Amino acid sequence: MFSAPDVSVVIPTRNRPDLAVRAVRSALAQTHEALEVVVVVDGPDPDTRANLAAVGDERLRVIELARPGKAPNARNVGAGNARGRWTALLDDDDEWLPTKLERQLELAAAANRPSPVVASRMISRTPRADTVLPRRLPAPGEPLSEYFTVRRGLFHGDGFIQTSTILAPTELLRRVPFTVGLRRQQELDWALRAVRHDDVELLYADEALVLWHQDEDRDRISLANPWQDQLAWLRGNRDLFTPRAYAAFTMSVLSSMAAPTRSTRVFRELLAEARTHGRPGALDYLTFVQIWTLPPGLRAQVRDLVMGRPVDAR
Template sequence: MTGQITRETAGGEETEHWPAVTAVVPTRDRPELVTRAVRSVLAQDYPGEIECIVVFDQSDPHEIAVPESAGRSLRVLSNERTPGLAGARNSGIIAASGEIIGHCDDDDEWLPGKLRSQLELWRTVPDAPVVATGLVVRGENGDHPRPAPARASFADFLGSRIMEIHSSNLLVRRADLLDRIGLVDEQLPNSFGEDYEWLLRAARYGDVHCVREPYAVINWNRPSFYEGRWLAMVAGLSYILDRYPEFASAPRGRARIEGQIAFAAAALGNRADAVRWAWRALRHDPRQLRALAALAVAARLVSPARLVRIVQSKGRGL
């Protein structure tokens, strides 16, 4: 099977072949952050070749100053596909030369040892469609380590977003992205939840296996393009619910998404929609806290910004 560490015999000696990896880094108007992300990718202590492709989305490309070294290369290109994160990711995937594709968002970082540990795990589970790692959420009040589960199934992803399995710590074979699993969905409104939708698709082909230790830093101590974009949340999550009828058999997972939609509607001031979605969520899971939070925001008992700050201070997402 391609995309694995293999052993080759040359001149009577056995050597290991480590597959080439392409890291796709989508970016938009964040020059300092993207430079940090690229450095973390190219500094990996990985025996194989690493190609880093930076895709500029809705912004002008510029050179990125990083030190050159053997077996490491950097390319810069523009997103020529659908504007947004999904199109930018796909632009990089299509242009990639590596057998293995990884992503690193421009505001995140890879920690030393990430690629080596993932490929070593993959050698033991060669049929896994995706290999991930744990992560560290870095917020204003410090770091929050989040070890990943050893494995996660399609049913697990229906029940939970599993925040520890993140776009910035995934590895997948390029051949699978171009064939059975498919590219990132560019029809998803505003690309909101594009990594979750793709993981649901990928997990239909087998469990996601993880190196449990954190090997990626997810930075929340910076402005996010999605911060406050409640309309994007409503449209993106509604799309995912419609696309996956299997949520009907996972009431707690469905309630989680309905609660998120309710909260976003409440943050927009759409009280009727917020109440409607909140009661849907509570019917599926009476303990769904997002739905209760949405009702509190709709009743103007608390501001959505305050609740988001409280949740993120604990290294959690809404």
């Protein structure tokens, strides 16, 4: 019988048995072995259940939900069933490098506050190239909402947090659950709400410890564009952002979702939103204009050139 875990790894999944097993094996292969892996299957899924049963590791537990509730709900269920003091999140289509938990626990042990959230850099892997994200880590005293949203380059952002990089106290994930029903920006929403608590600080491992697989021919939540839902979320959470960050998010992230509509009305609505409730900078206006004027394919090619990646000519 394995010793009591101090880390619980929570993996939500549905209808992707091969990917789920790959994620599970990367967690079980960690150099930090005092862990359990809690896979929350989001609704009846016999294939995934069968594939996981073949893994054959007593540290693996599987919870199958009676009906689908999407990833945020599955993460909350996993945290609610976690036995470890710490919970680490892993999406089913990502992988961890072997020292991920070991390195994050070292940083957590040296934290200044009792409930540290520890993230890391990651390797964003596409069929064309690998890119290490985030490009920079937060500066001392920098508002995190601005770190996550304010651009320093015309075609890309610098700050970033992704679910599969997050290690946090299990108690904190229960105290600050993921927002059920939110389709995009789930980790941004959670991180900004978590760091509002006085006992929480956000730390980053400088090295890349996660493989973020961005297969360009596979559907991902992060490729969906529910801009109306995101605008409603943004308006309902204005207090999470500084005025500078609110404008930057509206004119870059939100506009990238809405621009395919080619709607003059939407263009004006988002510009008014940023100017009324935020404080845009010059780069925000330039970003906003290029997002709305350049076709998405051309914009992606220019971004690849700027970042030194092979250009996708499709």
